[in-house]
Amino acid sequence: MKKNKFLMYLFFMLVGILTLGFASTNEAAEKTYKIGTDLTFAPFEFQDSSGEYVGVDVDLINEIAKEEGFKIDLRPLGFDSSIQGVQSNQLDGMIAGMSVTKEREKTFDFSDSYFDGGIQMAIQASDNEISSYDDLSGKTVAAKVGTQSASFLEENQDKYGYSIKNYDAADAMYNALNNNNVQAIFDDYPVLGYAITSGQDFKLVGDQQESNPYAFAVKKGENSELLKKFNAGLKKLKASGKYDEILNEYISTGSDNATTTSSSVSEMKKITPLKDSYTVVSDSAFAPFEYEDADGVYKGIDVDLLTRIAELQGFTLDMKYIGFSAALQSLDSGQGDGMIAGMTMTDERKANYDFSDSYFDSGIQLAVAEDNDDIKSYDDLAGKTVGAKVGTESSDWLQSHAKEYDFDVKNFDTADQLYDAVKVGSIDAMMDDYPVIGYAINQGQALKTPIERESGGQYGFAVKKGSNPELIEMFNEGLKELKQTGEYDEIVNTYIGNESSSENSNADSVDESTIWGLIKNNYPALLEGLWNTIVLALVSFALALILGVIFGLFRVSPIGWLRTIAGIYIDIIRGIPMMVLAFFIFFGLPGMTGITIPDFAAGIITLTLNASAYIAEIVRGGINAVPVGQMEASRSLGLGYNKTMQKIVLPQAVKIMIPSFINQFVISLKDTTIISAIGVVELLQTGKIIVARTTQSSYVYLIIAIMYLVLITILTKLANRLDKKVK
Template structure:
């Protein structure tokens, strides 16, 4: 009894710890005033120099600094919600965020769905190639080649237009750093992106060059959903006028695009790890919190549904089979989008990205644990249950006292394996704005343009955690065998 009591206390402490850690690692809130309205703003934090994260974990860039200056001028507060560009558009359309600032071009198509502020920056797309590529000198040389673009951007639109005249393939990416690296790694021959972004990347050491001049520019605007938050657009426009007049706007632009901008330095493996250790540990913390909370919920729910499969009741069998079939048949990324974008629209509510992530992982993991519970029970000889029933024990007592203890020993390795899978599945949740370990790596790459060393670091962190979980599984299994 004392051991069980200690285990309950330990589980309680673990639950409290995860809740506290979640509070510590909540999305970044940028305070512009002590009072006033607080807004949630979506942004793409892998789009330097407009939005990215510095080595201290602060969100900076032309867009972020402009929004911060306007918030200070107009007396409102905002919280940044980092996610990829296309997911940000979906979040804005489903009212999961109040606004979006992500170097977003004002186009007639987008104006049908969103309300835009006055333009705050003009830029046009440009094509870039590897520095050592002497085969491409213009668009006409793209025949038979591959061009990398970012989903939903004007660069992607330009590539689609060029594809009507030239025979080339398009590789689509969710972040800028990914498509740059695709070109450097020779998987794509060219990339089309907004000129200031590409120029900044080259200035920071990316080995690309421009064979053509930039196209005619589009205007960037701050966006809200159609008919929503008109006061936010008004404050943005009024603040933009003020920061242009007092010189703040020009100072911000020169900070990132002026002649005084220092080129980036290659830090190498250990330098990259040392400079970003805190950010990586924060990302790991979010990963562990999501994993532990989701798995704990799924363990309870999965056990219940697994027991449904093992009962003589046909109705409960059908319920369990239906749940497992549906949830295992839906890809996790689709489920994440459904929970975060579709459910709020259907129910007229708002849910946080963290809550949507926990629900997504829990629903998915529950289906697999249910099957593991069913399989564990099925692995116990039927004679065990029959013998217990013949002694006059009710079905429920027979399952609880005789079958389940044996089934649990059989299930331990597969449950630990499922915990490892859930840990790795958290990386998918970056699509709805959760900055877990993998997304943290992407953000660092967007700033440093050192994808090789960073992905090795992220892989090693996952490897260490998963190895520890595997050792734990082996230890538990040995102790259970020793107690037989």
């Protein structure tokens, strides 16, 4: 019996070893290598119009895998991410136009060179002045940051006497050359050759400078068999001529750029979204770029452009209109994937955000009251006051020219304050972005623009630096397509063109220049805002009552550590301004914890915490107002502390507290207006949105003031009746 068991055990063990060996052999034969590559480095790796990754690197590695009989899992992660992936063993190798340097050879093992790179100069095709480096004296030359081209320019600047300008991305550098902001650019010659083949109106001049060769890389001391397979496959491709076919497909010398077909220039590249849905944050009231119409639907240049780009590129868009400042903070905290809000691209912002190509060239312009004939030039501003919005290009321009033209500058937080100041005569003139002024005039503002506009900055779509690069690519490709088809001009002219005024007026069935017209056309939005205000106040106050009573009882507890906890809580909450608390909860906590808190929930939490601290003090004061002798008498009769509080002290204290509770509720109701700072569309925020569309700030805020007055009066009366019943 024991012998049979032993033979059976030996049999199963042999079967297991054979199965394992077979599986291992099969696994080795079927091994798939994870290969990292760049996201966009044409012509070495990029997406074609169908969303497939192609290019010299992609085609080479695929052909080598076929030749050598292994499989690859190509992962376009970006250059830096691919390097980190190899170093952390998440990738087996990488191919991304990677130059072999002494520094990199310390951490990577490289294959044989598959491409001997070189850097070269390109100029506009129509430029006949520059034919060699000697012609660059006094000119501006550009390169991409951190490249061999940038190093070459630095080393030879004194020799040839040019100025250097560095760019983060190739498209920005190409635009600079097209716009003549720079007179020449330097880049890897195959990259420039591909750009010319793809329709850039450049030509290559000067001698090609040698640079480090490109090679396939693995982590030092690992995946040596993969390196051997790559080298063997590369030799076979070169011998068969396949290698040359791949290079010739993507790299042009620049001599045949005249034969480029128009279809290759106009074809939009389709970028693959990396998320199911992208959350894009925006301003809530910046007409004509984003604003809410009379039906409660957001529209404007930014809205229409991004909506069409999402349709063209095939990604899902989730728009959040929360105000400019709130949108910036939402982008910083990771709650928003991107931002579009008439955002001017400045050097300071570029330090924190990655921008798209410019989608609108702005400008600033001076405006005065329609009946003002005294101001016809900047010289007429002497001794007068000119207004602008805080932190805008207009404000900066006015500050820098105030002494030159002898005027005073007054800054305002919002557009409606600025326009009202002109209307009532508290300032003599104002300056703002020209499309915003144009929209205001079309909407009935009694303004005129006596002076030609000043050139301004460029608006761009933004993402947090280093995040969502594919979103920027999708925006740029979609924008190019809209401009080529003419749809871009149609969208812009809808809101800034001469017919925009009549179109907008026809869209609204009621004249909104009167208080009754405003009410009739906007009462659904106003009622919704009122409802949100009531919900915010009631829910937060109910929660604050529970929390406040608990901490109030802690405050008068005979247990010392409970009193200490309550004291610290009350001091912290009362010591933080409520707007700061709201910002911390909505923007700060998600950045620290990674948990996104909806704006409405953040508003309720803020109001609850703020009111609970004051309610706790009301409870403490009410309990302390009950004569201390009653507690002593009760304890002397043998009742415990909890029974005494429950049966004797609290019933009397509640009657004392009720008037203060009513007062605190009214304060909480008013405090809901502060929550609009994080984008919650309560009654005040609803008013701001209506003002942005209609520019009728006086009437709108009068309506809102009356609504608050009626609401608070009704709730106060109800609370007073409740107080009487309780007493």
